[in-house]
Amino acid sequence: MIRKAFVMQVNPDAHEEYQRRHNPIWPELEAVLKSHGAHHYAIYLDEARNLLFATVEIESEERWNAVANTDVCQRWWKHMTEVMPANPDNSPVSSELQEVFYLP
Template identity: 55%
Template sequence: MIRKAFVMTVYPDKHEEYEKRHNEIWPEMVDALHHHGASNYSIFLDKETNQLFGYVEIENEEKWNKMSATDINQKWWDFMKPVMKTNTDNSPVSKSLKQVFHMD
């Protein structure tokens, strides 16, 4: 199991919409995430900075990296583009964080 953490940015006036869209996440998106080895996935919001902190556990990097090319993931990115900062391919602008401590 590999732990991954990252930060993204939601638009200041889209906090509620971002949360609503994730509360209503499509079952086929959840299935695809599981199929690509994701589990224990959480996203947290800092309302003062509009920063999102994401955490996910994956089985392996190769399997996880294939998720971005799936049709459902592309559709999700398009759906989320109006509420957060994105790259030209509609993927979220995301910065990976280095793990510096872990305790079981």
């Protein structure tokens, strides 16, 4: 498994709405993530800084990157543009983090 971590932002007035939209996520999005090899996906909110910290274990970079090309992911991204900064393609603005420590 490949461990990934990344940071995103949520609009200051949208913390509750962001959480509501993830509780639960769309069943078809969950199915796509799982079928593309995503495991143990978690997102944490830093309310003071409007930051989202996400971790996920993936089976391969290729399968993970393919999620973005699915119809359900494209619809999800568009749905989330109201609550978080987005790129021109509606994907969330995010920064991948470098792992500096891991205790198995």
